[in-house]
Amino acid sequence: MAEREVFDAVVVGSGATGGWAAKELTEAGLSVAVLEAGRKLDPATDYSEHKMPYDLPMRGRRHAAREIEAEQQIQKLCYQCDEYANHLFVKDTECPYTTPKDRPFAWIRGRHVGGKSITWGRQSYRLSDYDLKAASRDGFGVDWPLDYAELAPYYDRVERFIGISGQAEGVAQLPDGAFLPPMPLSCGEQMARQVLKDKFGRTLTIGRAAILTAPLNGRPACHYCGPCSRGCSTGSYYSSPASSLPAAAATGRLTLIPNAVVSHVELDDTGRCRSIAYIDRITRAQREVFAKSVVLCASTLESTRIMLNSTSDRHPRGLSNGSGALGHYLMDHIMGGGARGRLPMGKKFVDDRARRPNGIYVPRFRNIEDKHPDFLRGFGFQGGASMEKWGHAFALPGFGAAFKQQVRDDRPWNMNFSGFGECLGRYENFCEIDKEKVDSWGIPVLHISMAHSDNEKKMIKDMSETAQEMLRAMGAEDVKGRAELAMPGLAIHEVGSARMGNDPKTSVLNRWQQAHEVKNLFVMDGAVFPSSACQNPTLTMMALASRACAHLVDEYKHGNL
Amino acid sequence: MIARRELLRRLSLAGFGAATSPAWARAFASLASAEHVHADAPVSAASDWKPSFLSADQDRLVTAIAEAIIPATDTPGATAAFVNRYVDALLQDADKHERDDFLRGLKWMDDRSRTLFGVKYLEATPQEQNALLTIISSADNDSAADQVGCEFFDDMKVKTIVGYYTSEVGIRDELKDGGPLMFAGLVACTHPEHGGAAPAPARKSGKKG
Numbered sequence: 011m012a013e014r015e016v017f018d019a020v021v022v023g024s025g026a027t028g029g030w031a032a033k034e035l036t037e038a039g040l041s042v043a044v045l046e047a048g049r050k051l052d053p054a055t056d057y058s059e060h061k062m063p064y065d066l067p068m069r070g071r072r073h074a075a076r077e078i079e080a081e082q083q084i085q086k087l088c089y090q091c092d093e094y095a096n097h098l099f100v101k102d103t104e105c106p107y108t109t110p111k112d113r114p115f116a117w118i119r120g121r122h123v124g125g126k127s128i129t130w131g132r133q134s135y136r137l138s139d140y141d142l143k144a145a146s147r148d149g150f151g152v153d154w155p156l157d158y159a160e161l162a163p164y165y166d167r168v169e170r171f172i173g174i175s176g177q178a179e180g181v182a183q184l185p186d187g188a189f190l191p192p193m194p195l196s197c198g199e200q201m202a203r204q205v206l207k208d209k210f211g212r213t214l215t216i217g218r219a220a221i222l223t224a225p226l227n228g229r230p231a232c233h234y235c236g237p238c239s240r241g242c243s244t245g246s247y248y249s250s251p252a253s254s255l256p257a258a259a260a261t262g263r264l265t266l267i268p269n270a271v272v273s274h275v276e277l278d279d280t281g282r283c284r285s286i287a288y289i290d291r292i293t294r295a296q297r298e299v300f301a302k303s304v305v306l307c308a309s310t311l312e313s314t315r316i317m318l319n320s321t322s323d324r325h326p327r328g329l330s331n332g333s334g335a336l337g338h339y340l341m342d343h344i345m346g347g348g349a350r351g352r353l354p355m356g357k358k359f360v361d362d363r364a365r366r367p368n369g370i371y372v373p374r375f376r377n378i379e380d381k382h383p384d385f386l387r388g389f390g391f392q393g394g395a396s397m398e399k400w401g402h403a404f405a406l407p408g409f410g411a412a413f414k415q416q417v418r419d420d421r422p423w424n425m426n427f428s429g430f431g432e433c434l435g436r437y438e439n440f441c442e443i444d445k446e447k448v449d450s451w452g453i454p455v456l457h458i459s460m461a462h463s464d465n466e467k468k469m470i471k472d473m474s475e476t477a478q479e480m481l482r483a484m485g486a487e488d489v490k491g492r493a494e495l496a497m498p499g500l501a502i503h504e505v506g507s508a509r510m511g512n513d514p515k516t517s518v519l520n521r522w523q524q525a526h527e528v529k530n531l532f533v534m535d536g537a538v539f540p541s542s543a544c545q546n547p548t549l550t551m552m553a554l555a556s557r558a559c560a561h562l563v564d565e566y567k568h569g570n571l
Numbered sequence: 572m573i574a575r576r577e578l579l580r581r582l583s584l585a586g587f588g589a590a591t592s593p594a595w596a597r598a599f600a601s602l603a604s605a606e607h608v609h610a611d612a613p614v615s616a617a618s619d620w621k622p623s624f625l626s627a628d629q630d631r632l633v634t635a636i637a638e639a640i641i642p643a644t645d646t647p648g649a650t651a652a653f654v655n656r657y658v659d660a661l662l663q664d665a666d667k668h669e670r671d672d673f674l675r676g677l678k679w680m681d682d683r684s685r686t687l688f689g690v691k692y693l694e695a696t697p698q699e700q701n702a703l704l705t706i707i708s709s710a711d712n713d714s715a716a717d718q719v720g721c722e723f724f725d726d727m728k729v730k731t732i733v734g735y736y737t738s739e740v741g742i743r744d745e746l747k748d749g750g751p752l753m754f755a756g757l758v759a760c761t762h763p764e765h766g767g768a769a770p771a772p773a774r775k776s777g778k779k780g
Contacts, residue, residue: 063737067660071733076664399746400736404729409640409708410701414648418745 017043017265018566020286020301022272022316025125026548027535027555028307029250030168032258034559035305040566041263043299044255045270045288047308048121051098051128051251057241058094068093087500088118090129090239098122098129098241104450108457115458116499117311123268125309126502127249127548129239132220133392134174134549135371136165136185140378141543148377148386151435152540155512155521156557158185164553164560171257172248173226174549175368176218184213184373184390184545191223192216193368197359198395198423202370205484212375212480217368217392220248220549229253236365247367267299273453274320275304275531281324283530289451302571303530303562307555310536311340311441314507315456317518317533318443328443330525336518337442339435339509340458341542343501344389344466346494347473348428351486353395355423361397369394372427374544376472384468389431389544391477397421425481429473432544434465435506439498460498470495503547505539522561523554530571534558616653616739624662624670625655629677633658633727635693636680639704640731646745649731652738658730676723683720 018040021031028044035042051057063069073079073086074096085091085099100119109115120126140147142154142161162185169188178186193216195203203214221238222231232246245252258264269291276298278284283304288297306313314337318328328336369392376388403417444457474493481489510533511517514526523538525531534555536547543550565571622630637649637658649655662670681691684703688695692703706712707720708728735741742748 062739062742064739064742068664069657069733069737071737072661072664076666399748400732400741403732403736407708407710409704409728411642411644414641414644414745 014300017041017299017301018571019043019303019305019562020045020299021305021307022286023125023307023309023312023535024123024250024255024266024268025120025307025309025535026127026130026248026250027551028125028305029127029254029258030552030555031305031307031534031559032250032264033171033254034556035563036258036261036263038559038563038566039263040563041265042258043265043267043301044258045272045286045299046121046123046125046266046268047271047291048123048125048268049291050123050268051241053241053243056097056122057243059235059237059240059242061094061240066093070094084116085118087116087497088502091118094237095129095240105455106447106449107455108444108447110459113459113461114497115460116497117456117458117504118499118502119309119312123255123266124249124251128241128251130249130548131546132238132247132367133371133546134169134176134187134218134220135373135390135545136187136553137161137543137545137550138183138185140183140374141541141545144387144541144543150386152509152511152516154540155510155517161550161553161557164556165549167556168549168552171227172220172253172552173222173224173229174218174220175216175223177215179213179215179373181213181373183378184371187218189218190226193219193221193223193366195370196361196366196395196397198353198355198361198397198425199370201353201355202395202425202480202484206372206480209483210375210480212372214370214372217371219368221367222246227253227257232367234365234367236367238367270297270299271451271453272308272316273451274316275329276320277322277324277528281528283528289453291451294451303532303566305562306531306533306537307535310504310507311456311458313533313535313537314441315443317508318441318456319454325527330518330527330531332527333515333517335509335516337507338437338440339506339540340439340441340460340504341433341435341506341539342460342498343503343542343544343547344431344433344462344470344495345429345501346496347389347431347470347477347492348391348393348426349474349477349481349489349491350393350424350426351478351481351484351489353423353425354485354487355397357419357421359397359423361423376469382472384472385465386434387432387465387469387544389429389469389473391427391429391473393426393428395423395425397423425484425486427473427477427480429470429477430501430503430544430546431466431469431473433498433542434463435509435539435541436463441507458499462495462498467495503536503542505536505542505547505551508533508537509540510538511540523558524561524565529565532558532562620653620656622655622659625659629674630655630659632677632680632693635700636704636727637731637734639700640728641735647740649735652735652740654731654734654738657734657738658727661730673723673726675719676726679719679723683717 019035020043021028022045024044024046032044070093081101081103084102091099098120100121139158145151145153175190177192206212206214229245270288271291272288276285285298285300320329372391374388374390376382398421439460441456441458443454447455470493474491478491508518510519536551634655637654642648684692684695688699707724
């Protein structure tokens with residue numbers, strides 16, 4: 011019998027951070043196995059960004075045929091899980107979880123090589139010390155165990171490889187990065203930028219997106235076909251299969267194992283990680299991958315689930331859970347507050363931006379200089395202004411040739427602002443193992459219990475009011491506000507539940523994302539966030555993974571793993 | 572190690588269950604073979620198309636009403652856009668409640684036409700058809716007798732708008748949108764009053780399949 015292979019590192023998950031960790035570690039000389047619960051995608055058949063609505067029976071407007079829909083009762087709550095792309099989301103019937111009746115949570119997932127880096131929104135913003143040291147500023151929660159100066163070089167490193175298009179603005183709470191040329195603003199957005207600057211002293215900038223506006227590292231620039239969330243055949247936005255995983259494979263030190271549904275971590279007699287146990291998704295055989303170090307990048311809740319399922323005499327409450335913090339302080343950005351209105355643009359300004367796969371961003375302006383009386387922290391606005399093509403037809407009266415002509419003539423310029431706000435990290439928002447239920451592979455599932463607090467509710471109200479105020483200042487008509495706090499999970503920015511910190515009594519991981527109690531276990535995804543900030547989290551997860559990998563490699567080279 | 576043993580027990584039980592339960596067997600088969608279900612090829616353009624849910628008469632009625640809502644003018648209308656086929660596909664996939672509502676509406680159109688004009692809708696004159704549609708499309712019509720008709724019209728209008736503007740002729744001919752084009756760059760706002768000054772880059776288009 012051949013001697014069993016022991017990898018230098020095994021990475022669980024092949025998404026945005028798993029791909030990045032694989033690249034960093036293999037390029038540093040380590041042998042790495044990447045385990046992915048799902049299959050490999052084939053861009054030729056799985057990506058549908060060049061499909062037109064008339065290529066589909068329901069014109070892409072419906073989720074999918076009824077029998078498929080029945081398997082995705084949660085996933086279909088995500089607007090991207092539609093007829094074009096529902097196969098890029100899990101079947102809820104295969105991977106269930108439970109919640110209390112009065113605390114629903116939408117857990118949106120994609121299990122395939124690349125994970126959610128195939129379907130993500132691509133918006134990429136840096137955090138600042140306003141976020142990382144927020145607890146010191148307002149007294150709530152805990153600071154991050156690192157500051158912006160320490161993280162900035164890793165943001166640079168990630169951005170230079172994956173490519174972020176954007177405009178430098180010099181806003182302290184939204185640090186500039188190493189940007190590719192920005193995509194242009196539309197006429198309506200140019201006007202909005204001016205009004206926000208003149209009347210509110212706020213910045214409106216083009217979205218900072220992980221979409222190439224110029225070729226980079228062998229990947230071609232975006233060709234603006236539009237619907238990125240259905241996959242990108244040219245790999246022009248960052249997804250791990252188009253970017254970091256090929257880089258890792260090029261080292262010759264990557265072993266990618268798809269269809270590997272990880273159940274738990276196995277420890278050796280000394281209490282260090284020995285291997286990862288997984289179930290072959292198709293044959294259901296139980297298998298084990300041995301490694302000198304374990305890196306969890308399975309996604310916020312899956313990484314925590316793996317740790318909670320890795321119980322032993324040494325770790326009866328889950329791996330590295332002496333603090334009792336594992337599973338707790340779960341967060342997801344709040345959304346559901348904003349407004350839309352019709353801009354006074356007239357037909358003169360035809361919108362011919364083709365299909366720009368990007369919107370605008372208004373960086374957080376609350377609780378920066380001033381102190382808001384109703385809530386802590388803040389929110390950023392995303393959205394955009396564009397000329398309707400035919401969506402306005404539903405509201406036009408009548409029928410016939412006159413109606414058709416009116417749809418053609420009366421194309422309004424609409425502007426929308428939608429807030430993404432910080433969710434405070436609270437012990438009461440948590441996940442634990444549901445002892446009654448297993449998934450399709452027999453692995454105990456999560457029970458997720460989360461609800462937003464008063465702070466979030468008040469912030470949603472402010473989002474709506476400020477968005478309306480800004481639209482009115484632009485002279486917009488038919489301004490309509492929204493202030494309906496969305497179900498937790500639906501922002502798909504879930505973070506926390508295995509937070510890092512300097513104090514082992516209140517955190518699961520140290521400042522290098524290394525488990526306090528198991529030195530060769532690292533978590534390198536959103537689970538580590540001590541607070542959520544309000545910026546889209548993926549870029550920060552990747553920068554943190556980059557930094558944690560540097561530490562892992564250092565430990566490895568010093569023989570500590 | 573009790574918890575760990577418990578975990579393994581559950582794992583092995585689940586594996587065993589897979590071989591015996593019909594639900595498992597189905598899931599297993601779909602994993603091993605197709606992996607996921609692709610939507611069928613669109614039916615909309617087939618020359619031998621027949622409705623799946625609607626009868627031939629009902630299909631003709633749907634076709635006529637859709638064309639009345641978005642007629643052929645200097646660009647093709649709802650018939651050329653196969654809106655009726657889209658409506659049939661929606662109904663084929665719909666639940667009983669949606670189907671019943673729709674069929675009640677179709678029947679109401681013929682019944683009302685007989686009451687008003689003595690013939691069913693398709694046999695009425697274009698002026699009569701137009702008059703009936705005008706009645707049920709009016710936002711001010713709150714007559715109880717017209718309620719089914721008004722709701723049906725609203726439903727048909729939504730279906731026709733979506734079906735038309737997402738069709739090939741709707742997108743290419745009416746919206747003058749070239750379809751899945753590849754653009755070399757994005758055209759920026761160049762209007763000085765918006766502070767825009769970027770020169771418009773050349774717009775390179777090439778059809779992408």
